[in-house]
Amino acid sequence: MPVTSSDTMEIRTSDDIVRVRQKVRDLAVGIGLGLVDQTKIVTAASEIARNTLDYGGGGTARVEVIEEGFRRGVRVTFEDEGPGIADVTRAMQDGFTTGGGLGLGLSGAKRLSNEFSIQSAVGVGTRIMIARWKSG
Amino acid sequence: MASPDQARFAALLAADRDRILAAWIGALKAAGTVGQGRITAMEMETQAREMLGHLVAAIGEAGFDAKAPAYGRLRDGLAEISRTRAMQGFSPSETAAFVFSLKRPLHEAIARAEGLDPAAAAEIGVEASVLVDQFGLLTVEAYQKRREEVIIRQQREIAELSTPVVKLWDGVLALPLIGTLDSERTQVVMENLLQSIVDHSAEIAIIDITGVPTVDTLVAQHLLKTVAAARLMGADCIISGIRPQIAQTMVHLGVELNVVSKATLADAFAVALRRIGRTVVPARPAASAQG
Numbered sequence: 001m002p003v004t005s006s007d008t009m010e011i012r013t014s015d016d017i018v019r020v021r022q023k024v025r026d027l028a029v030g031i032g033l034g035l036v037d038q039t040k041i042v043t044a045a046s047e048i049a050r051n052t053l054d055y056g057g058g059g060t061a062r063v064e065v066i067e068e069g070f071r072r073g074v075r076v077t078f079e080d081e082g083p084g085i086a087d088v089t090r091a092m093q094d095g096f097t098t099g100g101g102l103g104l105g106l107s108g109a110k111r112l113s114n115e116f117s118i119q120s121a122v123g124v125g126t127r128i129m130i131a132r133w134k135s136g
Numbered sequence: 137m138a139s140p141d142q143a144r145f146a147a148l149l150a151a152d153r154d155r156i157l158a159a160w161i162g163a164l165k166a167a168g169t170v171g172q173g174r175i176t177a178m179e180m181e182t183q184a185r186e187m188l189g190h191l192v193a194a195i196g197e198a199g200f201d202a203k204a205p206a207y208g209r210l211r212d213g214l215a216e217i218s219r220t221r222a223m224q225g226f227s228p229s230e231t232a233a234f235v236f237s238l239k240r241p242l243h244e245a246i247a248r249a250e251g252l253d254p255a256a257a258a259e260i261g262v263e264a265s266v267l268v269d270q271f272g273l274l275t276v277e278a279y280q281k282r283r284e285e286v287i288i289r290q291q292r293e294i295a296e297l298s299t300p301v302v303k304l305w306d307g308v309l310a311l312p313l314i315g316t317l318d319s320e321r322t323q324v325v326m327e328n329l330l331q332s333i334v335d336h337s338a339e340i341a342i343i344d345i346t347g348v349p350t351v352d353t354l355v356a357q358h359l360l361k362t363v364a365a366a367r368l369m370g371a372d373c374i375i376s377g378i379r380p381q382i383a384q385t386m387v388h389l390g391v392e393l394n395v396v397s398k399a400t401l402a403d404a405f406a407v408a409l410r411r412i413g414r415t416v417v418p419a420r421p422a423a424s425a426q427g
Contacts, residue, residue: 014318021350039350039381040388046352047389094390102353108389 004072005065011078012058017049020061024076027065031072033134041074041132044109048078048128051105055098056080056126066131073114073133081125088120138199141256146196148249153188159241160184167233174224187213188238200263202270214271218278222286231279235272239265299325301332307339308408309371310401314347322358329362333371340408341366344401346377356391363395372396372411376404 005027009020024045028038045061052059059080066075085091092110097103106128110116115131138146149156161181190210198204214235221231242264246257299321302310311329315321329341343359345351363373375397378386386393398404409416 018316018318025349036381036384039385042350043352043385043389046350046354050352050354102357102391104353104390108353108391111388111390112385 002067003064003075004067006062007064008060008062010058011049011052011061011080014050014053017046017053020049020063020076021046023063024074027063027074028132031065031074031134033074033132037132037134040112041076041130044112044130044132045076047105047109047112048076048130051128052078052080052082052126055085056082058082059125068133071133073131075115075129075131077127077129079125079127084122084124084126085118085120086122088118092118138196141252141260142199143196144251145246145249145260146192148251149192149195149245152245152248153192156238156241156245157181157185157188159244160188160238163237163240164234167230167237174226183213183217183234187217200260200267202267210271211274214275215278218275219282221275222279222282226279228276228279232272232276235268235275239268242268299328301328303332303336304342304405305409305412305414307337307412308342308405309333309336309338309340310342310344310405312344312347312401316350317348317355317358322355322362326358326362326365330365330369333366333369338371340374340411341371342374342376342401342404342408344377344404345375345382346379346401348377351382351386351391353389353391356386356389356393360393360395363393374398374404374407376401 007023009023010016011020021042025038025042028041033041045063049061052061056078057080059078059082062077062079064075064077066073090096092106093103094107095103106118109128109130112132113130114133115129117129118126119128120126161177161184164180164184165177187210190207190213194204194206194210198206201207217234218231221234243261246252246261246264249257252260299311299313302312304310309329309332311325313325317325329343332338333341343362345359348355359375363375366373373395375393375395376399378397378399396404396407398407406416
């Protein structure tokens, strides 16, 4: 799948989450995503970025514009080398949290994205990819 | 410790001081940093004279070792000058130029110096350059530090300024939220609102999120906590300014705000007025009769 633009950003402080959000919003506007789709992918990116910071101890976000045929989309890949998630299935359930949040971040981000994948290994780290395509 | 060559050089500098100072000030004036209302030629000259005095004294005492205690007064003096420059609106390069423009006058002084053999003069020339470079960097660092202090202060001011609680009616407060709700600011928001509820004996507080670009689960959680705390104090909250895209996103996220919410602040205010038993009526019924 061709990648037309790619930017890797550090996530070390909560200010970085704001920067990731702004970058995702810029790209989403750039490829012509509608206001609702923009808000969805930005919000999903915000959720996962905060997880990367709070649970993964910081990491990186790769923000990309992707193409497939005539379709274009925004893809964000988050990687951390934190403690990892022991039970991914459970972590994906609504209301499950180990940190005192609402427990909707992961599951909510999945619902807000067209594509979602998660790989995690205890003691190695976590990698989460979200993407949203411009429909039509 | 200063070597004999360095001590001799310091003595030569002291004797040649007025010429060096004149050349230095000439270079500063040529660079255009004097005047323009930010700093007078007099001030610049006083600063240059003072710094040159410290420099000559320090070379005589400690040679070219910039970390030596003898350079303490020069370091402090330059740091203070840089801080002032940052406040006066000088650019970092203009600030550093103050020190760097001393390089040429120093080299000219070395060339003029009598009683130094050429090898020693060359060595002193190199060391003097390194010394000027070090102090040039120091001024940039001090300048940068001052700027950072300004940024931190402004952040605090923004945190306080951007969260005003406004009174709409007796017993009705509004809190227009703007920007990113990171946790530190949310804390300020919450405290301001709860305190205002007490101060105004408010029954209803409207939290308007029109100016919040992204509502994710953390923001939602902060809102819910604020609402719960207000409720404990006997005030009901209404959340307004939920735009269509935010509403759809919150549904997908799975966030439920168990609180009255409205699309606009005007709608929320209407609800609030109804609750406290007020109605808004036209001042003069004749308005429609004109048409």
